[in-house]
Structure formats: C-alpha cells, structure tokens
Amino acid sequence: MGKSFIYLELANAIAAQITNGVLKPGDRLPSVRLLCQEHAIGMNTAKRVFLELEARSLIEARPQSGFFVSKLPYLRLPLPETSRPSVTAHNNEPEELITKVYSGMGRADLTLFSIGVPSGKLLPAAKLKKEILHATRALSGGGTEYEPLQGNLQLRRMVAVRSLAWGGNLNENDLITTGGGMNALSFCLMALGKPGDTVAMESPCYPGILQLAISLGLKVLELPTHPVTGIEIDAFKKLTPKIDLCLLVPNFNTPLGSCMPDENKEEVVRLLEKHNIPLIEDDIYGDLYFGTQRPKCCKSFDKTGNVLWCSSISKTLAPGYRLGWIAPGKYKDKLLKLKLVHSISSAAIISEAVGNFLKTGRYDTHLHHLRRTLQSNYQNYVQAIAEYFPEGTKTSRPQGGLALWVEFDKRVDTVKLYDLAMKQNISIGPGRMFTLQDQFHNCMRLCIGLPWTDEIKFKLKQLGTLAKML
CATH class of the missing domain: 3.40.640.10 (Type I PLP-dependent aspartate aminotransferase-like (Major domain))
Structure with a gap:
C-alpha cells in the first residue's frame, strides 16, 4: 500500500483488533505521539488513523484523556456465521416469496424495512x-x-x-x-x-x-x-x-x-x-x-x-x-x-x-449528509436490536451501504416472522429471498435507509417481540 494510505492500513489493523475482541470496549488506545513513534509516521498520518476509527464509531475521544474503544452495542452482538452454500450450482428460486415481499413497494402504510433504497426524505428532490x-x-x-x-x-x-x-x-x-x-x-x-x-x-x-x-x-x-x-x-x-x-x-x-x-x-x-x-x-x-x-x-x-x-x-x-x-x-x-x-x-x-x-x-454535498445519516441509523438500529431482540441475535457490521443482516436462533423462521410483521404493517426481507439454496431461514435483511424516528424504534421493538414469540 502506498505511503498516502498508511493511515488506512493502520486504522484497519486497529479496527480488526477491536472487532475481534483483542481491544475491549473502554480500553485506552496509544496516544497520537506514541503511534508516531511506534510506526515511524508523521503527526498528520497518526491523526488520520484516529479520524478514520472515529468515523467508523469504533473509538471515541475523551477530553484531556485520549482515545478509547467505544462501548457500542454492535461490539457486544456476535457476527453472523460465514455462509457455507453447496458447491453445486442451484436454481431453486424463491419466486413466490420475492413477489410477495416486493408487492409492498411504494405502499405508504407499510414500514418498508424490506426495500433497499434510501427514503425519499433523505434525497435532494x-x-x-x-x-x-x-x-x-x-x-x-x-x-x-x-x-x-x-x-x-x-x-x-x-x-x-x-x-x-x-x-x-x-x-x-x-x-x-x-x-x-x-x-x-x-x-x-x-x-x-x-x-x-x-x-x-x-x-x-x-x-x-x-x-x-x-x-x-x-x-x-x-x-x-x-x-x-x-x-x-x-x-x-x-x-x-x-x-x-x-x-x-x-x-x-x-x-x-x-x-x-x-x-x-x-x-x-x-x-x-x-x-x-x-x-x-x-x-x-x-x-x-x-x-x-x-x-x-x-x-x-x-x-x-x-x-x-x-x-x-x-x-x-x-x-x-x-x-x-x-x-x-x-x-x-x-x-x-x-x-x-x-x-x-x-x-x-x-x-x-x-x-x-x-x-x-x-x-458530494448530498452524499456527505446521506453517509452520516446512514451510519447514525445503523448505530440506532443495532442499539434497538440489542435492547429488544431475542438473546443470541447476531448482526452484521457494515462499514457502508444500506443493509443490516440479522441472524436469529435456528428456531426463528423469518418467513413466518414476515407474515406476523405484516399484520403490524411492517415489511422485512426474509433470508430465504437472498439465495437459491435451502439456507438463511433464520435470517433477515433490514434496510437502514429510513429516517430514524420514535416510530421506527417502536417498529423494531415490535419486530423483536414477534421474534421472541417464535
């Protein structure tokens, strides 16, 4: 990696230690000066390392004290497993399920966690x-x-x-x-x-x-x-x-x-x-x-x-x-x-x-605001999931995009969860939609492109309650 990206290489290395649990929530990180000495880099490069980690919400600055690993809920929730699909090509398309889920597109009465686009309220119409x-x-x-x-x-x-x-x-x-x-x-x-x-x-x-x-x-x-x-x-x-x-x-x-x-x-x-x-x-x-x-x-x-x-x-x-x-x-x-x-x-x-x-x-101005909103949404979603969803729920840790992948205990069938949620005017993306194989029945995708409100938080709480019922 070129010298201009040394900061990103260091940030990724520290990020890996945080997400893998080597560095724990609340742990203090080396100072900017110490990072310069340990890696033979300039002050500006070291500062960019901390800016990058702050942008990912992995660390937080405390005045007069330095940088510490954030105490965020997604660091407590485990990651979903690496997928292990069959090595044989398949074409078992879940057409009926996909049609059912996407038929809700454009419905103003639904909370559309299922459709992976940013809300029109976040766009510069x-x-x-x-x-x-x-x-x-x-x-x-x-x-x-x-x-x-x-x-x-x-x-x-x-x-x-x-x-x-x-x-x-x-x-x-x-x-x-x-x-x-x-x-x-x-x-x-x-x-x-x-x-x-x-x-x-x-x-x-x-x-x-x-x-x-x-x-x-x-x-x-x-x-x-x-x-x-x-x-x-x-x-x-x-x-x-x-x-x-x-x-x-x-x-x-x-x-x-x-x-x-x-x-x-x-x-x-x-x-x-x-x-x-x-x-x-x-x-x-x-x-x-x-x-x-x-x-x-x-x-x-x-x-x-x-x-x-x-x-x-x-x-x-x-x-x-x-x-x-x-x-x-x-x-x-x-x-x-x-x-x-x-x-x-x-x-x-x-x-x-x-x-x-x-x-x-x-x-670029629009993207700057949209990215900040999506990152904040992601953190709010995970906070709600940690608070309201069943014990043992796993979530992905995206560093961008519009999707959050949620993995439940094997007993939770997300097609059944979809049917229950629709009665509460909530639409989710059951995991079976995202494969041609017999897998991901206990998973779902949530779109984080909806503006965060008390109503969205309540809908996630309802989802968590329904998942616990299953």
Whole structure:
C-alpha cells in the first residue's frame, strides 16, 4: 500500500483488533505521539488513523484523556456465521416469496424495512427538480431527441472524474450509460453468458440479481461469504474451474454489507484474468462508505479490461430516475451492440440533469449528509436490536451501504416472522429471498435507509417481540 494510505492500513489493523475482541470496549488506545513513534509516521498520518476509527464509531475521544474503544452495542452482538452454500450450482428460486415481499413497494402504510433504497426524505428532490428544468432548456429540442448511443457526454465525464477517488482512472470514452444498475448488469450477463453457463456470486445475494441470472438460463454458483470481508478467497480459488462468469458486489453488498479488502480484490482480478473469466463488478453502494476513504473497486486493479464495472444513482440519489453506467473494458463493442438493440438511448433529460448535479459538487454535498445519516441509523438500529431482540441475535457490521443482516436462533423462521410483521404493517426481507439454496431461514435483511424516528424504534421493538414469540 502506498505511503498516502498508511493511515488506512493502520486504522484497519486497529479496527480488526477491536472487532475481534483483542481491544475491549473502554480500553485506552496509544496516544497520537506514541503511534508516531511506534510506526515511524508523521503527526498528520497518526491523526488520520484516529479520524478514520472515529468515523467508523469504533473509538471515541475523551477530553484531556485520549482515545478509547467505544462501548457500542454492535461490539457486544456476535457476527453472523460465514455462509457455507453447496458447491453445486442451484436454481431453486424463491419466486413466490420475492413477489410477495416486493408487492409492498411504494405502499405508504407499510414500514418498508424490506426495500433497499434510501427514503425519499433523505434525497435532494427540490434541487433535482431545478436540474431537470435546467436540462430541458440546455438540451436541443428540450430533451426530446435521442442522445448518443454511448450516453450523455457530460455525465460520462463526471463519472470518469469521480473514478479517480477509487483508482479507476477512467475517461468518458470508457463508459456507457444504461437505464439503471440492473439494466447495466443485464447487458453484461447477456453479452458474456449463454444458457447453461455458470455464474459465481456471493451468498447471500440480492434477489434481483439471482432472478436475472435464472431468467437468462444461467446456473448460479453461490460462494462462501464472510459478513465483514466478503467472499472466502481460498474457497473461490477451488471453485474457479467450475465457473464461466463472475458477478460480485465487493463494496457493502446487500444483504451482508461486507467489503472485500483491497488485497482480496486484487487477487480475484488476477485469478479471473489468468483463466479468462469475465468479472462483472456491481459497485452500486461504493459511495455510501461510513469512513473517511471511499473503498477501491476490483476495476482499480484491472490491467487487461477483463472487469466490467457497473454503478448507478439508484441507491444514492434517485431510484426512480433509472440511470446507471458501465465501464465494460475490452467488452465495449459487445455492450454497445446490446444497448443499440435493447434501448437505443438513455433518457436525455435525466442524464443531463444528473451530469450537471455531479459537476456542480451538489452530489458530494448530498452524499456527505446521506453517509452520516446512514451510519447514525445503523448505530440506532443495532442499539434497538440489542435492547429488544431475542438473546443470541447476531448482526452484521457494515462499514457502508444500506443493509443490516440479522441472524436469529435456528428456531426463528423469518418467513413466518414476515407474515406476523405484516399484520403490524411492517415489511422485512426474509433470508430465504437472498439465495437459491435451502439456507438463511433464520435470517433477515433490514434496510437502514429510513429516517430514524420514535416510530421506527417502536417498529423494531415490535419486530423483536414477534421474534421472541417464535
């Protein structure tokens, strides 16, 4: 790791000691001066280490006393187990359950813990309306004409500029716009896979991706996945000969919220490169980090164009705008042909408005507030879970994103919990939705994108009471 990221390396090492229990809640950390001496670093670097750990809420500063390990409830709640799916590809899709859960989308009478998007109350709707009006004036024909096949030039430039933050070094010609994140993934799978091919994914995995793969006639091989660090590298190496494609969400995936370490991302890229297996990277949550540094992407380590990097604004700015993009690497021509056949053009007004929103810096201001809100929500959720949920409940420890994964005792069936909760106008995401195999029956996903209120706290208390009944 370069010198500019030494602080992050040290912060990660201390964070690991805290989450693994080596450092206990209330323990005092070395002073800034002592950290400088022990690791031969400057004062500014040492201060950044503590800022990073504070941003993750792992430590707290006490005036005149120094830094101490936080006494937060998630340090008491155990982590869920690493998933252990079958090494055989499956396609046992829980279609009925997925349909039932997602039928509640948009219902104002429900508390939608089940839908993984930020609440509209957390989004800059008024500012976006102004950008839409500006776009209609700026575009030829008021936005009624097709835009170029590759997409709006300003938007692609702004996405390329932002890629510098994670080491992407993209330019506008590397990118193709799409009708949202799922549309980007769909194009990638259609371009690179054929019926009968095997695609590897995390387990658990977002239901929409599983359904997409099945609809295209692909077999899904679910990978053992740790709730903090993502896919298990040793298991992945053994399974590589069985796969034709790989689709991963390395940064704050849903439902676990795991984030692959940089060395794991690089190893995956090199391994797939060696075997000429394309890697589709869904980086839709990458901007929702809780710390001070945006995580790198697998694309950061791509030297041959074998990684197709996909993202969108669906989880950060405007789910309803249906705007995404792909940096398809060496597969660009295939993706352009598919876009021409399936959609011809993205929505010109939306692309122009979002491109300008990024250009003016308003997007970064919005993200700063959204990230702080989501991190605070996560802490509040876990506090409520520690207080109201059954003894032995386990929770994930996401360092970004919108998802919190909850694992109950084996006796709690979360499909039954869903049915009971719906009678209280509460919708959750039962764990069985996130797999094609017979697993995760005692797990659920909660979306942390709802503004924290006394009502949300009460709904979590109700959920805990229902879980205890089961």
